[in-house]
Amino acid sequence: MVQEKNIPQHRRLYEILRKHIIDGIYKEGDLLPSENELCQLYGMTRPTVRQSLSTLANDGYIRKHQGKGSIVHHLPKEIGILSVSGTTSAVGSRNLKTRIIVKPSLIPWSEDFMFPLTELEKESGCIYFERLRLLDNEPIFYDISYIANINLPRITSRQFENRSLFQILREHYHIEIKGGEQRIKAIPASGRISRYLHLGKGQSVLHLERKMGTNNPALFLYSSIFCNTDKYSIFGRF
Amino acid sequence: MVQEKNIPQHRRLYEILRKHIIDGIYKEGDLLPSENELCQLYGMTRPTVRQSLSTLANDGYIRKHQGKGSIVHHLPKEIGILSVSGTTSAVGSRNLKTRIIVKPSLIPWSEDFMFPLTELEKESGCIYFERLRLLDNEPIFYDISYIANINLPRITSRQFENRSLFQILREHYHIEIKGGEQRIKAIPASGRISRYLHLGKGQSVLHLERKMGTNNPALFLYSSIFCNTDKYSIFGRF
DNA sequence: ATTTTTTACTTGTAAATACAAGTTATAATA
DNA sequence: TATTATAACTTGTATTTACAAGTAAAAAAT
Incomplete structure (x- = not known):
């Protein structure tokens, strides 16, 4: 490899x-x-x-x-958006913890997936997992990730706790993110999301739907991210 | 020139x-x-x-x-974020109208501006204006723009109605956007914003604070954008 | 001491050349 | 006919050479 x-x-x-x-x-x-x-x-x-x-x-x-x-130049753009800058003080990534809510497992793709899929992706099935990401022990991100099961041996058994998905893909599979696209919305928090993010129901939550390309032209990463921007803002460079 | x-x-x-x-x-x-x-x-x-x-x-x-x-490649990333893609159907930019709410004028910078400013910027003063941007005659964006008054003769008297700020800067002043940074939040709409964007007070609104660099290393563009993401999403490439 | 000029660095632009590697259509082979 | 090999493209990598243009510090002149 x-x-x-x-x-x-x-x-x-x-x-x-x-x-x-x-x-x-x-x-x-x-x-x-x-x-x-x-x-x-x-x-x-x-x-x-x-x-x-x-x-x-x-x-x-x-x-x-x-x-x-x-x-x-100061800190690179951590792939479009994911680096977080506090509104009051800068936050080192050492305070970032990841908790697995739904362990990675192979499931069929949803019929009405948020992005169009290729035939290869549909056939390969979907590696699905949900994670809650905490900053200073406060839940900030609720990530739902979808990856086509293409050439990623043993990925469902890997240790995702407190590690970046990108880091795992880079180190174990030599997969680099090349770029991507995303849709951003402000929505009121649903019951489940508000529970995970410790928010009142109906409070404003940031919702990102992202599709990321990799150095493997057939492999894309998808994620649906809900973000509590009460105390922190999403920070991005372009 | x-x-x-x-x-x-x-x-x-x-x-x-x-x-x-x-x-x-x-x-x-x-x-x-x-x-x-x-x-x-x-x-x-x-x-x-x-x-x-x-x-x-x-x-x-x-x-x-x-x-x-x-x-x-399909449509370039219109500088980070500003292109809009409808959740139901793609929208051509021909449906985009711009209405001036506050005409460009030269004012002093606010004491607690959202980004740190250089001495040159502070001395030069701030060209300030507010615009409402409509898609299919529905208000989607409320833009507040701030530009340092550096080498931009007669800009306060230019015609901004239904034209892109970037386009004016490019054509008349040979200024190109090089990149920038932004903070994104989901917030409840204030009274004024909800009025302009035809929303109920307290509904979720996307708020962007952006700083953009140009080919003139001393010149930056700043804007504070409020966006109704009810029917449309912000779409971005990276 | 101050200002100006020179010099030695830096990156930017541009040419000419060569071969490697991926893609695709054509030609040869089974 | 179907498969395989070839050839003719494409972009990717790399060297060599030369000068232009911007920056900053040292040297010279005022």
Whole structure:
């Protein structure tokens, strides 16, 4: 499953720099080594290095300035929307806990699913699970996830507690989110949702319906997310 | 103001192809001319052409497939969020009308503005206006816009009725939106908002607070948007 | 000391070239 | 006819070379 040497050079450098930024080796505002320095350091030519930096810039990890250099940009967009910023103070992701409400299981797709499905997806069945995500022990997100059962061995038996779905897919299946689309609504909380999110019935709740593409062109991730935005806002970059 | 010949070749080709896609010369699903054909057509080399296509792909106008070609992608992400898709049927933008509620005027910035401001912005003052946007003659968006008064001559006297702010900035001031950030909440409608959006008081309303960057590094656009998501959803790509 | 100029860096643009790898239609084979 | 191999496309990766343009610090002039 794990292939190491077939990845192109520019991708390799991208992953290295990305990891260094995430791990805090390069901090927000820091200047990355110059393109020529990176060439020497990693034995690549400038167009190759530039391709890595270009991808990093597109993903929001750095910002390039002619004449100055590449500057590490504050926190990347955690795939469109999912990073949360408190209205009063910033919240580190260390306070985020995940509780499984319905364990992953393979079920048939609903007839009137929120997005149109391909034949392959319909045949493959749907890996379904529900999670409640808590911030500082307060329930903020209620996530319902749907994934087509395509090339994901043993996923129903994996440990989802307190781990990101994206992280699991990335580490165990080499699946990267490429992009996607979403519909956003403000709705009054239903009985079940208000119970899980500790809200009064009928209070305003944010509802997201998302479809995410991956590096496997046949595989999409779907989720329906209910969010209590009373104390926190959804924060997104674009 | 208008400079024509200093723009780089890859940017020129980007603009041409982008316009052709917007104008429908290349339709959704169409295959763009191959990279080598574009080289011949526009007298450029492949790296230059590839840079144009790469930017188009990043902006969501096309999708590239190795071995096949560049395929026109359906409607680009109208800067993060602002395109609207009906829950029942797709809505063409021809049904969108804009009504000015408060005409553009220069005022001082509020002390507790929703985003932190630079000194230059504070000194320049704030161009403020409010607009109601209707879809099929139903009020859907209530927009409050804030722009720093930096290098925007005569903007307070321009015609905003039924025109996009982005379009005006692009055509008259060569200002392009580069990206931005936003906070999203679901809130109960206040009296004023519920009146403008034809809602009962306390009904759920979507609230966006956005900061957008431009090709002028000192100029940002801010807006506070209230949205009736009863019949329509906010639709976004990422 | 202050201002201006120069210099040495940085990224941006662009060409020419080569081969790898994925896709598709055609031609050869069974 | 159906399958397989080939060929002719497509985009992806990578090197090499050259100069333009923006930035910042050092050097020179005022």
